[in-house]
Amino acid sequence: MDFFKSFGKNKTASKNVAKERLKLVLIRDRSDLSPRFIEMIKGDIIRVVREYVEIDVDGLDIKLTRIRRDYDNTPVSALVANIPIIKVKDNYK
Amino acid sequence: MGNGKSIVITSGKGGVGKTTTTANIGTGLAMLGYKVVVVDTDIGLRNLDVVMGLENRIVYDLVDVVEGNCRLKQGLIKDKRYEGLYLLPAAQTKDKTAVTPEQMMDLVSKLREEFDYIIIDSPAGIEQGFKNSIAGADQAFIVTTPEISAVRDADRVIGILEANGISDPKLIINRIRYDMVKRGDMMNVDDIVDILAIDLLGIIPDDEAIVISTNKGEPVVAEDKPLAAKAYKNICDRITGKEVEFLDLDDHEGKFSKILKLLFSR
Numbered sequence A: 001m002d003f004f005k006s007f008g009k010n011k012t013a014s015k016n017v018a019k020e021r022l023k024l025v026l027i028r029d030r031s032d033l034s035p036r037f038i039e040m041i042k043g044d045i046i047r048v049v050r051e052y053v054e055i056d057v058d059g060l061d062i063k064l065t066r067i068r069r070d071y072d073n074t075p076v077s078a079l080v081a082n083i084p085i086i087k088v089k090d091n092y093k
Numbered sequence B: 001m002g003n004g005k006s007i008v009i010t011s012g013k014g015g016v017g018k019t020t021t022t023a024n025i026g027t028g029l030a031m032l033g034y035k036v037v038v039v040d041t042d043i044g045l046r047n048l049d050v051v052m053g054l055e056n057r058i059v060y061d062l063v064d065v066v067e068g069n070c071r072l073k074q075g076l077i078k079d080k081r082y083e084g085l086y087l088l089p090a091a092q093t094k095d096k097t098a099v100t101p102e103q104m105m106d107l108v109s110k111l112r113e114e115f116d117y118i119i120i121d122s123p124a125g126i127e128q129g130f131k132n133s134i135a136g137a138d139q140a141f142i143v144t145t146p147e148i149s150a151v152r153d154a155d156r157v158i159g160i161l162e163a164n165g166i167s168d169p170k171l172i173i174n175r176i177r178y179d180m181v182k183r184g185d186m187m188n189v190d191d192i193v194d195i196l197a198i199d200l201l202g203i204i205p206d207d208e209a210i211v212i213s214t215n216k217g218e219p220v221v222a223e224d225k226p227l228a229a230k231a232y233k234n235i236c237d238r239i240t241g242k243e244v245e246f247l248d249l250d251d252h253e254g255k256f257s258k259i260l261k262l263l264f265s266r
Helices: A014-030 A035-050 B018-031 B048-052 B062-067 B101-114 B128-135 B148-163 B178-183 B189-196 B208-216 B227-239 B255-264
Strands: A053-055 A061-068 A075-082 A085-088 B005-010 B036-040 B085-088 B117-121 B139-144 B170-176 B199-205
Touching: A014 A061, A014 B148, A014 B189, A035 A053, A035 A061, B005 B018, B005 B101, B005 B128, B018 B036, B018 B048, B018 B085, B018 B117, B018 B139, B018 B170, B018 B227, B036 B048, B036 B101, B048 B085, B062 B101, B101 B117, B101 B128, B117 B128, B139 B148, B139 B189, B148 B189, B170 B189, B189 B199, B199 B227, B208 B227
Parallel strands: B005 B117, B005 B139, B036 B085, B036 B117, B139 B170, B170 B199
Antiparallel strands: A053 A085, A061 A075
16 A cells, blocks of 8 residues: 555645644634634524524534635635534425 | 835744845835835844844934934935935834834834835734834735744734734745745645735745845845845835736756656656
8 A cells, every 4th residue: 555655645745734734723723703702603503593404513613714705805704604404494495 | 194105024923034025125126216214123133234234334223213312314224225225223222112003103104205115024923013013004015934833823913914904915925945845845835825815925935045145234136146036026016016927936947957857757
């Protein structure tokens, strides 16, 4: 296996390690909202979304990050919520 | 209020090339015929004077000007080679609390009347000295190197600038080593721009010429040949609104090593 590994050098290139580490550390650095505040937002979002769909509460992820706005490419801070849906409730189908 | 534009050069992390960048952008803009003042706000650890080669001409400094011990004109040191280029040095024997953000705003607004560009060299860190340096700035240039620690600090500073009303900072990536990028052992320009999500202003290659020019106290931008000089000239052109393509560092790899690589890549 080591023989084949040496060909896939991009996978082990140290810059990829740096990028991954950097991305993770920045997620933490950027979320200067207090954990309590995040938990409050989380609670409210769960309550609202649950009205309509069944969601995976453990898989729910909310973070503060920086993205480029679609229409003019300006960098903005954004609250990004990733909410895994298990299924849509029958009465809303 | 005058029309001069004030730009702070900052990074968060120390040692990434803020002072060198300030000296080169200042000199480069002066070479284009603009009236420029470079301001060192690193009180207690001044260095812009030695990078510009003006250390022997200092009489008064930033704190003297702010406290009114001398007139603004007396505090400004004229560059030895370029007409229209001036340095306002930091004080070496005071500490950072000797100046307040309000005083800096006042100072910058006076400089605006005399100069086209006010380039402010920020100290490392995010404390008082940093706050002073951004107080009078219209715009910020973030200097970083392709290292995790420098990019992380740059991200932090971008956030703080935004919170202080300085939005849309521009990025200068310093000390790119093309050989390492090619091997995959250094983050490349796209990696860093993606992560920081701000606009790129320039790419400076890691170049021995910078060390040599700093030894002599003559900013590299004034030279013809070094790649770093070209990179700084391009940045100055972009500042003045020209569209210039980014350096393709691959082009400047030695022909010989290119041939070798071609032979061995088969």
